[in-house]
Amino acid sequence: DSGVTQTPKHLITATGQRVTLRCSPRSGDLSVYWYQQSLDQGLQFLIQYYNGEERAKGNILERFSAQQFPDLHSELNLSSLELGDSALYFCASSQRLAAYNEQFFGPGTRLTVL
């Protein structure tokens, strides 16, 4: 158990819908990352927050947005869903910003868009 929790574990929805994925980082970790894992794209970085502020953006679609709240939990919002958004979405956390800090991954949310 990494200490990072993600809910829900599974999500099945239809095209055009909007969903919210939730992540609680390890106690004391200020940085939260979101990654998408799909068969064709592999593991891709989406976005990073540190202590409530956005720090880095990767290959995140405009239909996707995220935020980190004062209690440090984070939410990833996916809207106007398409079939291609079906993937495993991971949240990870680390204590600080430094590049040598290891990231601890949650169990993931499996999103299926029908």
Add this chain to the structure above:
Amino acid sequence: AQSVTQLGSHVSVSEGALVLLRCNYSSSVPPYLFWYVQYPNQGLQLLLKYTSAATLVKGINGFEAEFKKSETSFHLTKPSAHMSDAAEYFCAVSDETGANSKLTFGKGITLSVRP
């Protein structure tokens, strides 16, 4: 931009045999490198990391990796494979600027262990 290349998508070894999973990196500055393991239907777990303190890095579950700057490699090894090592293994490099620490992953290698 930094990147990692994992050659081959699948490696199969016999139980008790040497495990060697290859990773080559591309970076303009000394990188921070990581190996993660993903068991079926689970998240990623850190095996080990290289942060320039020592070129031979020991990790969990008997795994180790050696950083070779001349070969731009960070191959993962284990002397004797166990059935429980069957999983997917990812090599990753951390952002070089240090201002953020996003990970760039390789495509992953699936390790199968034959009895």
